[in-house]
Amino acid sequence: MSDPVASLSLRLDRLSLFAGSRHLLDESSVEIPGGKITIIVGGSGAGKSVLLRTLAGLNPRSGEHVRWTGTIDFGQGGGESASKSTSLERRVGIVFQQFALFDELSPLANVQFAIDHRSGTRHAPAQTARQWLDELGVPTDTRVAALSGGQKQRLAIARTLAANPDVILYDEPTSGLDAASGNRVAALIRRTHELHHRTSVVVTHDYETLIPIADEVLLLDSNLKRLVHVPREAWSLIAGRMQAVALPTDSLASPSSQGWSRRMAKIVDEVLRATGASLVAAITLPVAALPWFPRLRWGLRFTSHYIGLIGGPSAWVYLMLAGIIVGFTGTYFTFRFLPFRVYTQPLLVDELLSSIGFALYRILVPVLATILIAARCGAAIAADVGVKKYGGQVDALQTLGVRPAVYLLAPIMLAFLVATPLLEWLAFSSARFISLLTFHATHPRLGPYFWQQHFDRNLHHNGSWMHVGWGWVLTKNLASGVGTAAIGYYRGMQDKSAASDVSHAITSTVLWTTLYVLVVHFVIALFEF
DSSP, rough: OOOOGGGEEEEEEEEEEEEEEEEEEEEEEEETTTTSSEEOOOOTTTHHHHHHHHHTOOTHHHHHSSEEEEEEEEEOTTSSOOOOOHHHHHOEEEOTTOOOOOSSSOHHHHHHHHTTSSOTTSOOSSSSOOOOHHTTTTOOSOOOGGOOOHHHHHHHHHHHHHHHSSSEEESSSSTTOHHHHHHHHHHHHHHHHHHOOEEEEEEOOOOHHHGOSSSSSEEETTTTEEEEEEEEEGGGGHHHHHHOOOHHHHHOOOEEEEEEEHHHHHHHHHHHHHHHHHHHHHHHHHHHOOOOOSHHHHHHHHHHHHHHHHHHHHHHHHHHHHHHHHHHHHHHHHHHHOOOOOOOOOOOOEEEEEEEEHHHIIIIIHHHHHHHHHHHHHHHHHHEEEEEEEEHHHHHHHHHTHHHHHHTTTHHHHHHHHHHHHHHHHHHHHHHHHHHHHHHHTTTHHHHHHHHHHHTTTTTTTOOOOOHHHHHHHHHHHHHHHHHHHHHHHHHHSOSSHHHHHHHHHHHHHHHHHHHHHHHHHHHHHOOO
């Protein structure tokens, strides 16, 4: 099948690329021809992955870790430069090394998501999601997590093609595979290219497996700091030109080898950077969290996912058990350890019950419930978002033209706004019920009617069915939920270079969310009482 946009080339003009203190490219200019398979090779550490992410639009010009100057633009197959308006509409798709599939979606839904967010939505899609999966040989009735490595890779290719990109980037597609599996992947890339004629760029160190399918080869020369065209007659000599690049010695230095002043300066710089980022996030949160979904169905799909994660059955059991514990202890031990209870209890039992009801509804259950929600649900969000960040799903959203906050932060915020009051209500209902049972077991002669009459005395006025102070309780719930959502999301979205970074995000989220919730209750209590 042919497509008029398939012949677009990718033009790099005076591209300079920096990763930290390393200078990877120095004003390199090259044109990646349209409608062909171009292999980019280079030694270990030369910066192939950084270049790939830059071509995919994942590295901003002045990022924290990566910076680049120059231009990356589209041109026609014959080398004619594309117009600016046309270039802005083009999209680069990427088949990630770790696949970056949405595990909570089915294989069919993964591809349908790409179709619904494809470029050129004014035209009908080339194929349905099922047709893409049939073409690539991916089962539709198997969970993504249960697919084999080869099936995941084919699913990643199907999703990328379904988004209708002009250029497809392959990130180390044969990494970790044996020779036979690598040859099958190479054949799959070639067959996909021949069927769909998209400009294809493969970044790899496995040149022996992938060069046979190449039309063009570029070498990322770490000595010249250039992308160098390698003529076909010199392809057999590539091995001698690929040199591993050693990291700068200052990046390998241990903290003990650095001066005290430098270590302190680095710590201060990190604290200031984190503080500034937190302030910016807090200021932009109201806008970033608005549910401006490009596709309502997907916004609701992600929202339902996070409502299930935050307020699912396991959370119900968790909060109900907490309510049972606080309801039992608050009722039983109040009467059990009342001073001179033999003489005073008959006189104070009604006042004690009304005080217990007030304390459980306005103080004890809201504090305990929101702390537990912050710890459990905040950690769950940090883990979910952290895995998406580490696994490349966040990058996949960006390459599909979607801001991650649209389908992550906004649904997470909505889920907390819905789930937090409901979970707190479950906890209070459990506390109320167990308080009744406890009182009836310890005061059988007074009975449940006496308990209900006095337990609710300070919670209902003038026959209103709403509890007195419900607005304050709701305010505490919503404020705690919003803060927990924001902290879990932003901790999860921090850069993840190793699985341990996800664990660190979870731990820090538990710490900061519980501290935040305590501050919320303290501040609101100053106005409430």
